[in-house]
Amino acid sequence: xxxxxxxxxxxxxxxxxxxxxxxxxxxxxxxxxxxxxxxxxxxxxxxxxxxxxxxxxxxxxxxxxxxxxxxxxxxxxxxxxxxxxxxxxxxxxxxxxxxxxxxxxxxxxxxxxxxxxxxxxxxxxxxxxxxxxxxxxxxxxxxxxxxxxxxxxxxxxxxxxxxxxxxxxxxxxxxxxxxxxxxxxxxxxxxxxxxxxxxxxxxxxxxxxxxxxxxxxxxxxxxxxxxxxxxxxxxxxxxxxxxxxxxxxxxxxxxxxxxxxxxxxxxxxxxxxxxxxxxxxxxxxx
Amino acid sequence: xxxxxxxxxxxxxxxxxxxxxxxxxxxxxxxxxxxxxxxxxxxxxxxxxxxxxxxxxxxxxxxxxxxxxxxxxxxxxxxxxxxxxxxxxxxxxxxxxxxxxxxxxxxxxxxxxxxxxxxxxxxxxxxxxxxxxxxxxxxxxxxxxxxxxxxxxxxxxxxxxxxxxxxxxxxxxxxxxxxxxxxxxxxxxxxxxxxxxxxxxxxxxxxxxxxxxxxxxxxxxxxxxxxxxxxxxxxxxxxxxxxxxxxxxxxxxxxxxxxxxxxxxxxxxxxxxxxxxxxxxxxxxxxxxxxxxx
Numbered sequence: 231x232x233x234x235x236x237x238x239x240x241x242x243x244x245x246x247x248x249x250x251x252x253x254x255x256x257x258x259x260x261x262x263x264x265x266x267x268x269x270x271x272x273x274x275x276x277x278x279x280x281x282x283x284x285x286x287x288x289x290x291x292x293x294x295x296x297x298x299x300x301x302x303x304x305x306x307x308x309x310x311x312x313x314x315x316x317x318x319x320x321x322x323x324x325x326x327x328x329x330x331x332x333x334x335x336x337x338x339x340x341x342x343x344x345x346x347x348x349x350x351x352x353x354x355x356x357x358x359x360x361x362x363x364x365x366x367x368x369x370x371x372x373x374x375x376x377x378x379x380x381x382x383x384x385x386x387x388x389x390x391x392x393x394x395x396x397x398x399x400x401x402x403x404x405x406x407x408x409x410x411x412x413x414x415x416x417x418x419x420x421x422x423x424x425x426x427x428x429x430x431x432x433x434x435x436x437x438x439x440x441x442x443x444x445x446x447x448x449x450x451x452x453x454x455x456x457x458x459x460x461x462x463x464x465x466x467x468x469x470x471x472x473x474x475x476x477x478x479x480x481x482x483x484x485x486x487x488x489x490x491x492x493x494x495x496x497x498x499x500x501x502x503x504x505x506x507x508x509x510x511x512x513x514x515x516x
Numbered sequence: 517x518x519x520x521x522x523x524x525x526x527x528x529x530x531x532x533x534x535x536x537x538x539x540x541x542x543x544x545x546x547x548x549x550x551x552x553x554x555x556x557x558x559x560x561x562x563x564x565x566x567x568x569x570x571x572x573x574x575x576x577x578x579x580x581x582x583x584x585x586x587x588x589x590x591x592x593x594x595x596x597x598x599x600x601x602x603x604x605x606x607x608x609x610x611x612x613x614x615x616x617x618x619x620x621x622x623x624x625x626x627x628x629x630x631x632x633x634x635x636x637x638x639x640x641x642x643x644x645x646x647x648x649x650x651x652x653x654x655x656x657x658x659x660x661x662x663x664x665x666x667x668x669x670x671x672x673x674x675x676x677x678x679x680x681x682x683x684x685x686x687x688x689x690x691x692x693x694x695x696x697x698x699x700x701x702x703x704x705x706x707x708x709x710x711x712x713x714x715x716x717x718x719x720x721x722x723x724x725x726x727x728x729x730x731x732x733x734x735x736x737x738x739x740x741x742x743x744x745x746x747x748x749x750x751x752x753x754x755x756x757x758x759x760x761x762x763x764x765x766x767x768x769x770x771x772x773x774x775x776x777x778x779x780x781x782x783x784x785x786x787x788x789x790x791x792x793x794x795x796x797x798x799x800x801x802x803x804x805x806x807x808x809x810x
């Protein structure tokens with residue numbers, strides 16, 4: 231950006247010596263406008279750049295994969311269902327630890343609060359499309375050495391190195407499943423609250439995701455908490471760092487905050503109603 | 517030379533001025549009257565910029581401007597205002613200014629040019645002569661495009677709209693660029709308020725002549741209700757126009773040679789433009805006008 235700062239100052243200084251910028255002396259950047267006229271003769275006439283005869287001129291190109299009569303490559307072998315059910319598979323768009331650190335450094339994310347999907351989406355730089363089978367974010371290990379923040383984060387997928395990087399700084403990470411409807415609510419919470427519908431329950435994970443989210447190694451939200459605290463120590467020994475005691479941390483309450491498996495938003499229970507206009511919460515009767 | 521003096525004296529007056537501004541930043545007139553309760557000569561009005569709220573992109577490009585009086589024809593410096601560099605010393609993208617001007621011309625333009633096709637031209641239903649045996653070319657209608665007085669192929673059809681939306685940040689950049697250009701070319705003047713003492717148009721003419729304001733002048737205030745005097749005084753003058761800050765646009769700024777902003781308008785514009793430059797949901801602003809969407 232440094233060059234931009236200097237050039238803007240130079241350009242403004244130059245403008246002081248130039249005639250007044252007016253409607254009459256403005257024009258677009260050279261070559262920025264495409265001429266949609268079909269030139270004649272020496273102005274691009276003759277064949278108009280399409281060559282002489284054949285596919286180029288008539289635009290009748292061969293279909294993709296066609297080998298002028300040979301058995302095409304894509305038909306040469308028997309059926310192998312590489313992509314069977316591909317459109318049904320859950321996707322987890324990646325965010326790296328580097329990206330996360332940048333978001334924190336530029337005040338897009340408040341680390342004094344637990345971080346979840348809605349925090350990431352509210353940063354304005356990340357978005358989630360549950361309709362396109364995106365089931366949340368996975369945290370990847372790029373920028374792992376430079377990650378310095380102490381956060382309580384909830385993502386949908388994370389590997390061992392990422393978990394170690396977060397726990398080394400005294401942070402807490404948890405992987406949790408959200409059903410598409412909950413994801414839709416979290417990805418644009420304000421818009422959803424404006425509908426004026428009570429917050430529904432979060433669904434439990436499907437059968438094939440259950441193993442992942444009940445495993446303490448993945449810090450799954452359905453895993454046994456005692457196993458998780460044991461595995462935190464095991465991981466610290468494996469990666470060779472001193473595990474900070476979060477019980478002694480001044481922000482212990484924030485670091486230990488976790489949602490109920492049926493809960494979608496932090497601090498809001500299923501069945502509650504948010505009035506965005508009056509900024510009030512309508513709670514359920516006991 | 518003036519800039520040097522300002523630069524040197526900045527450290528001296530800034531702390532004092534910051535203290536002063538905390539009591540009343542917006543209503544500068546009130547602050548003035550409080551300060552000058554004991555003395556007859558009004559104290560100078562110094563409005564520093566609070567960089568803590570919005571750190572500028574370029575910290576070296578500070579911009580200050582004099583605040584001029586409006587109570588008399590003779591020019592008097594009432595005070596000094598520090599302008600935010602992101603708004604008043606932005607990169608002068610003349611190409612983006614041009615794009616804004618073109619957009620402002622086009623988005624409201626509906627072309628009414630129209631031609632008739634062979635079906636719409638009167639007559640031509642009957643076959644002009646038999647298909648064979650005449651020794652003439654075969655034709656089915658005298659209104660065919662081949663005929664003189666026939667229909668037009670691929671001619672303009674009305675109404676044709678030329679509406680499109682310029683991308684959000686280009687619109688913001690157009691405003692900051694134009695303001696920066698105006699300031700850089702000394703075509704931007706800042707006045708304390710729009711309360712002129714008379715309804716006479718001659719007063720405005722005299723002020724323009726006295727202060728070397730350009731041929732045409734655009735006066736902008738924050739409020740859309742202008743005082744009675746200035747309305748009467750500028751009503752007859754076609755080359756002096758009044759505009760509220762929310763209506764400020766690139767085309768009008770360029771159409772007038774000189775731009776005159778009140779202090780309130782400057783503060784309002786800075787606040788709004790800095791908000792637009794720093795908002796994080798700007799991607800949602802263009803979605804409605806995206807072309808080729810299903």
